[in-house]
Amino acid sequence: MVNEPQTQPGARVVLFTRTGCHLCDAAREVVARVCESAGQQWREVDIDGDAGLADRYGEYVPVVEVDGVQQGFWHVDGDRLARRLAAPGPAQGARP
Template sequence: MSARVTLYTRQGCHLCEAAREVVARVCDDLGETFDEVDVDGDEGLRERFTDEVPVTFVDGRQHDFWRVDERRLRSALGG
């Protein structure tokens, strides 16, 4: 089963670190998993998301960028 949440990040990004903490906490609480993808490892992703990282997707749809709202993420995951 694939992860419902995908977090697009980059190295050295303080907003990415904060987003990762929220996503990890929510997913852990709800028994979900998440994938993390470094946008700088793929030219297409870097071009698409470079000014918006971190970007969070839930069930394949963009959910948030820059900051992750914990209540919204929990709601999107049914928690």
């Protein structure tokens, strides 16, 4: 894997997953590919390690957020994610 998602705390993209989720496996591949292409960092959060996140996302995983804004769940649209990453992030003055 090119990105090490767990080591990217300041990443624009966060992928919420859970162990044993086949949709999460597919989403991880899409996020890794799109973020690598866009030169963006991403991180992955296993919701099963946090009761609050497990309650919040439950069976909706995988969930992807960009700049703290949920972009979708269950299926990550690579084209949509790429368009969102092409927009300026909060560090460049845009609102999340």
